[in-house]
Amino acid sequence: MLPLAIGALILSQPAPEPHRPKLVLVISIDQFRGDYPVRFVEHFLPAQSEGKIGGFRYLTERGAYYDDAHYNHIPTETGVGHATIMTGSVPGLTGIIGNDWYDRKTGKTVYCVQDSYASTVGGTSKPMSPKNLLVTTVGDELKMATNGRAKVVSISFKDRASILLAGHAADQVIWFDGGTSNWVTSTFYNSRLPAWVTDLNAKKRPPSELNQVWNPLLPAAEYDLARKPPFQKDSPEPVFSHPLKTIGDWTTSPFGQKFVFDTVKIAIEREGLGRDEVPDVLTVNLATNDYIGHAYGPNSPEVLDITVHTDRLLSDLFTFIDRSIGLQNTTIALTADHGVIPIIEEMANDYKINAARIKTSDLKGAVEAALDAKYGAGDWVQAVDIPNIFLNQATVAAKRLDPEEVENSAGRAIQSLPGIFAVVTRTQIASGNLPRTPWAQRVTNGFNPQMSGDIFVINSPGTYFGTGRGTGHGSAWEYDGYVPIILAGFGIQPGLRHEQVFVNDIAPTLSRLLKIVAPSGNVGRVLPGALK
């Protein structure tokens, strides 16, 4: 009787719960500050209604929403942020210390994903790869843990976003080649584009959508809380009206954004993502939000408009995933690579806030003058690559000077300039001689002993290194480092959480869900309360 009893016992066991998500979808909205998911909430679709899944409100109301999430590094730039999201690491460890950086060995500036040993597949742009990313991603670890069977796919207009979210072992990593209007990849990943990408390129959709006009989605009165950028105050249009004359105009419009979402849906279908019990990872960066934010500023009607478009596009994507894979089988993570500072002239002139633009060339001039005066004429500055200043080590050695003393002299010269909050020297960082403040921690995290410069420049809150009429990001301060972290779906405990958390915490959280080791440079922790 015993064998039969055991058999009955086994038969009566319920089917085991699936223990991993079928798909992890990571969405990084480029330049999407932490206030945006609530600031524009009145314009968003409901979380769920009549069988349709919402966009942002589906995530914030049905997911785990961390509304005090930050970057803990500088510079707060696109390459640096995307190298953080799926590694759980910091720039000093990832090796991605800027969108580009000065390389002392070659005397040249390096773009974060450039790779002269690779070739571009499908387009004419410069060759790219993750060669400069020194650590693994969640995707890399998942590939190793599944004998390569997990699929890892990444999509963005921007090469650096697509590549740095994906990592090294990914199956398909595509980005947009402005010259040909094609999706392209690198021979680092594949020698050929998959058929679904070639098919899509053959349709020549981007050029076919030129000469349309980006007009507001909502009635004019809905833009009352937005403010026209200073350089557009005299324009006659009621809100805005942007003809799409170039491919650049198109990527800086909802038409470009929709193209990315359509590509994501095709990728899910044609790559067969989320179809079997081996989890897959799909990373997506929405670069249009950044292009628009740079051009018009965070308070503009354009940023409100693209955010509402993004809400509708997210809703459409989530509904698509619910029907094909099931949202209950999918874990969604949404975050951003950095925030943004309001347009300087708007702050200074319209609101009388202390705000100013800083010219990078002023820094070099100040250091050269101070060191000439103190040590005699010389070629003192090799490169200024904010936040790094590289002193000319040959000049320091030829004059038999103490590098620490020269760093201090150069630092004092920069510190005296308007708009500079603090200066930290290489020796200070190496010896741990820094104030115990959050901004000093961000400096240390951004520092790589082999790659970084001799002086680290911290500009004051409200200042921006950049001329021209738009705005940007990069600083150590709240507006640049504050981003949303929202997780939803498989394995996630819903709730609004106010604990301070960091973007480094996303990768270890996803790793725990996927039952894999966190990436090699991880310094984050599992988001408190995120997992069931």
Ligand SMILES: [Zn+2]
């Ligand atoms: Zn960015």
